[in-house]
Amino acid sequence: MKIIYQRPESLTPATNTYCPGCGHGIIQKLIAEVIDELELRTKTIAIAPVGCAVLSYNYFNFDVTEAAHGRAPAVATAIKRLLPNRIVFTYQGDGDLAAIGTAEIIHAAARGENISVFFVNNAVYGMTKGQMAPTTIPGQKTTTTINGRIPEIHGYPLRICELLSSLDGVVYLERTTTSDISGILSTKKAIKKAFLQQMENKGMSFVEILATCPTNWKKNPLESMKWVKEVMEKYYPVKVYKNPSGTEK
Amino acid sequence: MKIKLLNGCEASAEGAISAGCKFYAGYPITPQNRYPEYMSERMEEIGGIFIQAESETSSINMVFGAAAAGFRSMTSSSSPGISLMQEGISYLSGCELPAVIVNMNRGGPGLGDVTPSQADYFQSTRGGGHGDYRTIVLAPWSCQEIHDYTYLAFDLADRYRNPTLVLGDGLIAQMYETVRIKPQKRRFAKKPWAINGCSGRKPNSLKSLFLTPGVLEAHNWKLASKFAKIEKREIRFEQYWCSDSSYILVSYGTCARIAKEAVQRAREEGIDIGLFRPITLWPFPYAQLREYIKNAKKILVVEMNLGQMIDDVKIAAANSSARIFFYGRPGGGIPDPDEIYREIKKK
Numbered sequence: 366m367k368i369i370y371q372r373p374e375s376l377t378p379a380t381n382t383y384c385p386g387c388g389h390g391i392i393q394k395l396i397a398e399v400i401d402e403l404e405l406r407t408k409t410i411a412i413a414p415v416g417c418a419v420l421s422y423n424y425f426n427f428d429v430t431e432a433a434h435g436r437a438p439a440v441a442t443a444i445k446r447l448l449p450n451r452i453v454f455t456y457q458g459d460g461d462l463a464a465i466g467t468a469e470i471i472h473a474a475a476r477g478e479n480i481s482v483f484f485v486n487n488a489v490y491g492m493t494k495g496q497m498a499p500t501t502i503p504g505q506k507t508t509t510t511i512n513g514r515i516p517e518i519h520g521y522p523l524r525i526c527e528l529l530s531s532l533d534g535v536v537y538l539e540r541t542t543t544s545d546i547s548g549i550l551s552t553k554k555a556i557k558k559a560f561l562q563q564m565e566n567k568g569m570s571f572v573e574i575l576a577t578c579p580t581n582w583k584k585n586p587l588e589s590m591k592w593v594k595e596v597m598e599k600y601y602p603v604k605v606y607k608n609p610s611g612t613e614k
Numbered sequence: 615m616k617i618k619l620l621n622g623c624e625a626s627a628e629g630a631i632s633a634g635c636k637f638y639a640g641y642p643i644t645p646q647n648r649y650p651e652y653m654s655e656r657m658e659e660i661g662g663i664f665i666q667a668e669s670e671t672s673s674i675n676m677v678f679g680a681a682a683a684g685f686r687s688m689t690s691s692s693s694p695g696i697s698l699m700q701e702g703i704s705y706l707s708g709c710e711l712p713a714v715i716v717n718m719n720r721g722g723p724g725l726g727d728v729t730p731s732q733a734d735y736f737q738s739t740r741g742g743g744h745g746d747y748r749t750i751v752l753a754p755w756s757c758q759e760i761h762d763y764t765y766l767a768f769d770l771a772d773r774y775r776n777p778t779l780v781l782g783d784g785l786i787a788q789m790y791e792t793v794r795i796k797p798q799k800r801r802f803a804k805k806p807w808a809i810n811g812c813s814g815r816k817p818n819s820l821k822s823l824f825l826t827p828g829v830l831e832a833h834n835w836k837l838a839s840k841f842a843k844i845e846k847r848e849i850r851f852e853q854y855w856c857s858d859s860s861y862i863l864v865s866y867g868t869c870a871r872i873a874k875e876a877v878q879r880a881r882e883e884g885i886d887i888g889l890f891r892p893i894t895l896w897p898f899p900y901a902q903l904r905e906y907i908k909n910a911k912k913i914l915v916v917e918m919n920l921g922q923m924i925d926d927v928k929i930a931a932a933n934s935s936a937r938i939f940f941y942g943r944p945g946g947g948i949p950d951p952d953e954i955y956r957e958i959k960k961k
Contacts, residue, residue, distance in 0.1 A: 407813035410683075422819040428809035430682045430820040433705050436675035439667065443679030443687070444809075446663045447637060451811050469675070472668035 373397040375406050377426045386586025388543050388576025389418055392485060395553045396456070397425065403560055409452045410444055412437040414461035417491040421456060435466020438473035441480045452563060454481040460490045463499040463523045470529075477534025477568035481559040484525060484571065487578040488597060495581035499523045502600050507581075522600065526573050530606040536568040538607035542575040544593035548603070562609055575601060616795040622786035623648040623690070625757040625793045626716055627656060629764030630688050632796040635714070636662040637687035639676035641669055641695060644728040645784035646718035649690040670695035674702030674715070681711040682820050684808030686768050690716035692784070693734050694725060696742075703777050704743030707837070708822025710807075712771035715749075716764065716780045718787035721945025730784035731945045732869060735922035738781050739896040746834055748841050750778040750848065751895040755871040757791035763893075765796050772803060774844055781895065783918070785868045785948070845897040855881060856888035856906040862936075863958065864890045864903065864927050865916040869949065873916050876954035887958060895923070903930040910936040914961055916954055917942045 372378065375397035383389045400406050409427045413419050415434035422429035432440040437455035445453040462470050462484050470482070489507055490496040497507040497514060500522050504513040514522075526540045539555045542548035552574055559570035575597045577589035584592060620628065623646055630638070638657055640650040650666060657664035663680075667673040673689045680687035691699065696717045706713050719734045721727040738751045750770050754760040764780050771778040809818050824830035854874065856862055865873040870891040877889045890906055892899050907913060913936050915924040921940045931938060941957040943949050 408811045410809050410811060412679075419821075419823055422821060425817070427817050428812050428819070429817070430679075430809050431705075431709070431823060432678070433675060433701050436671070436678075436702070439672040439675035440679035440682065442665065443637060443639065443663070443676040444683045446665070447680055447683050447685050448810055468668055469672055472672065476665075 373401045375400040375426050377424055379423050381424050382420060383417065384580040386577055386579040386589055387417070388485060388487060388574070388578070391543055391549060392483065392552070392574055392576060393421055393424055395549070395556055396483065399553060399557045399560060400427070403557070405452050405560065408450070409454070410448070412441050412444075412453070412455045414455070414457040416458040416461050418456055418458055418485065435461050435464070436469055437461070438466065438469040438478070438480070438482065442473050442476070442478045445478060445480050449479070449566075452481075452560060454483060456483045457485070458491065459484070459486045459488065459498045459500040463525050471532070474529050474532045474535045474569050474571070479563055479566050479568060481563050482569065482571045483556065483559070484573040485576050486525070486573055486601065487576045489578050489581045491578050491581055502596060524601060526571070526606045529571060534568050535571055535607055536609045537562045537570040539605045540573040540575070540601060540603050542593060542598055542603045543577070544575065544590045544598065567609060573601070575603070618793055618795060619790055620757055620793045621648060621788055621790045622757050622760050622782055623718070624652050625761040625791070626690070626764040626780060626782070627652050628793070628795055629761040630714065630768065631656060631660060632798055633686060633765040633768035634799045634802060635686045635688050635768060637677070637680035637685050638662070638689065639665045639667045639673040640689050640691065641667050641673050643692045643695045645720055645787045646690055646692050646716070648787070649716070670698040671701065674699040677713045678702055678706055678711060681706065681713045682709070682809050684805040684810055686772070688714040688716065690718065692718045692720045693722050693731070696734065696737070700743035703749060704741070704745050704747065705822055706777040707747035707749065708745060709820045710775040711777070711820070712775050713777045714764065714767045714771055714780065715777060716782065719781060719783040723945070726945045728784060729946060730868060730918060730948055732783065732867060732918040732922070733945050734781070735895065735917070735919060738779050739898070747837060748896050750774070750776065750844060750897075751781055752779070752850070753781045753867040753893055753895050754786065755868050755891075757786065757789065757793050760786055761793050762796065770848060774840055776840065776844075781867065783868055848894060849897050849899045849902065850893035851899040851902050852891045852893060853906055854889040856890050859886050859888035860910055861885065861887040861912045861914070862890055862907050862910045863887060863914045863916060864892075864923070866892050866895060866923060869916060869918050872949055872951055873954050875951035876958060879951065879955050880958045885958065892923070898926045898930075900926070900930040903927065904934070907931055907934050907936055910934065912936055912961055913938045914958060915940050916949065916957070918948065920944045
C-alpha cells in the first residue's frame with residue numbers, strides 16, 4: 366500500500382473555522398505543503414494578521430505569533446534580523462496589509478527585509494462581516510457600500526503589486542489566483558519560489574493571492590470562484606510583477 | 615569599573631547594553647534624538663540590531679517581534695511618540711512579552727513643546743493603552759539612575775514578562791553627568807515560550823486573542839495575580855528627613871531633585887519638612903508613604919504637570935488628617951528651587 370495523499374505535517378489536525386468555500390483553507394494548506402517539501406517546518410516562524418487568518422496559529426504546526434492589525438511586517442522585520450537562519454513569513458489580508466498596515470508593508474519592502482509575505486486579497490473585510498476593503502472592486506456591494514463601490518465617493522481600489530513593483534527592496538513579486546486548479550497549482554509554485562528567494566537572502570518576496578469570501582460576497586462557493594476569475598482577475602491581473610534576476614519566469 | 619561622562623540618553627542606552635539588550639528600534643523625536651543616534655553606533659559595535667523605523671507604531675511592533683523571538687529589546691521616544699506606541703504596549707502586555715520603553719517626557723498635549731514635563735504620569739501608570747493592564751514604571755532623577763534603572767527595567771520585564779517603562783524627561787535626556795557603567799550581564803533566564811523555530815519541541819504560539827468563553831477572563835485573572843505580585847515585591851522609593859517631619863513634600867523624577875534643594879533650604883531655616891520620592895510610579899509606594907505621613911499635618915505635592923500623581927498621594931492619605939496642597943507647572947514650565955521654596959513657606 367502506498368500513501369498518495371495526507372495532511373501535511375505543517376498543519377495541525379485542528380478543524381478550521383473558516384466558512385465553506387473560503388480561500389484561506391486552500392492557501393494555508395499550500396503553504397504547509399511547501400514548508401513540508403522544503404523541510405522547513407522546525408525553522409519557520411509565521412506572523413498571523415488581525416482578521417479571519419489570525420486563527421492560523423491553531424492550524425499551522427510551527428511557531429506562530431499574532432501581530433497588531435497591519436503590523437505584521439514590522440514584527441517579522443525584527444524576528445528575521447535577529448534570527449537570519451529562520452524562515453519568516455507574514456500572512457495578511459487586504460484590510461490588514463492594504464489599509465491599516467500600508468506604512469508597515471511599504472517600509473518593510475523598501476528596506477528590503479528578507480521575509481516572505483503572503484497577501485490574501487478577497488476584496489472585502491471578512492471577520493467584521495463584509496465592509497468595503499481597500500481592494501473592493503468598483504461596483505462591488507459591501508455592507509458599507511450597499512449600492513456598490515463608487516470611486517467618486519469611496520475612492521479607488523489599491524493595486525498592491527503594482528504599487529510595490531517600484532521598490533528596489535522587493536526581489537520577487539507575483540499575483541496569483543485560486544479560481545481554478547491551474548491557478549491553485551501556480552499559487553503553490555509562487556509560494557515555493559518566495560521561500561526559495563528568502564533562503565537566498567536577496568530581499569522581500571511577495572505573493573498576492575486572489576481568493577474567495579463566499580459568506581460576505583453572498584455567493585455560493587462556485588459562484589465565488591467564477592467571480593474571482595471573471596471580475597477580480599480583470600481588475601487585478603494575474604502575473605509576475607518582479608522576477609529575481611537570473612531566474613526563469 | 616568604567617566611569618563615563620554621558621547624557622541621559624547615552625547613560626540609559628549603556629544601561630540597556632550592560633543588561634544584554636540586543637535590539638533597538640526607534641524614530642527621531644526631540645528631546646531624545648541622541649538615543650537612536652547613539653544606539654545606531656553602539657548596536658553595530660556589540661553585534662546587535664538597530665533599526666530606524668518609519669514610525670513609533672512600527673518601532674514598538676519591531677520590539678514586539680524581537681521580544682517574541684526571545685531577545686532583550688527596547689525602544690525610546692518622547693510623549694507624542696509614546697502615545698503612538700500604546701497599541702503595541704497593550705499587545706506586549708496581553709501576550710506577556712518583556713520589553714523596555716524609555717519615555718523622555720516632553721510638554722503636551724498635542725505637539726506641545728520639547729521641554730521637560732511630567733504630563734505623561736497618568737498614561738504611564740494606568741496602562742496607557744486599551745485593556746486592563748499595568749506597566750512597571752521607573753522614574754530616575756539623574757544620569758546614573760537612568761543607567762541603573764534601565765538595566766533594572768530589563769530584569770523586571772523578563773522576570774514578569776511584562777513591558778517596563780523608564781520615565782525620564784527632556785531635562786534628564788539632555789544633561790551630562792558622570793556615570794559608573796554597570797558590568798556586562800552574561801547570564802540570562804531561559805525563555806522556553808519564545809518563537810524561534812520549533813526544533814526539538816512542540817510549536818509555540820503567542821497571542822492575546824481568546825474567543826472561547828471564559829478563556830479571556832481566566833487570562834486576565836492570571837495577569838491580575840502577576841500584577842499583585844509586582845505590587846508586593848517591586849516597590850522602590852526614597853525619603854529624606856520624613857521620619858520626624860510634620861510637613862512632607864512628595865515629588866518624583868527630576869522635579870524631586872529640584873524640590874530636594876528647596877526642602878534642604880527650608881530645613882536650614884528650621885522648617886520641619888521631609889521629601890518623599892516614589893521611584894516606581896507603578897507600583898506606587900502607597901503603604902510606605904502612608905507610614906511616613908502618619909503624623910504629618912501638611913503634604914505638598916510638586917509635579918511638572920497640572921496634578922496627576924497627587925491622585926495617588928490622596929489614595930495613600932485616605933485616612934490621614936493632613937491637608938494636601940499642590941504646586942505644579944504644566945507643559946512648558948519648569949520650576950526652580952526658589953519657587954518651590956516659596957511654595958513650601960506659603961502653605
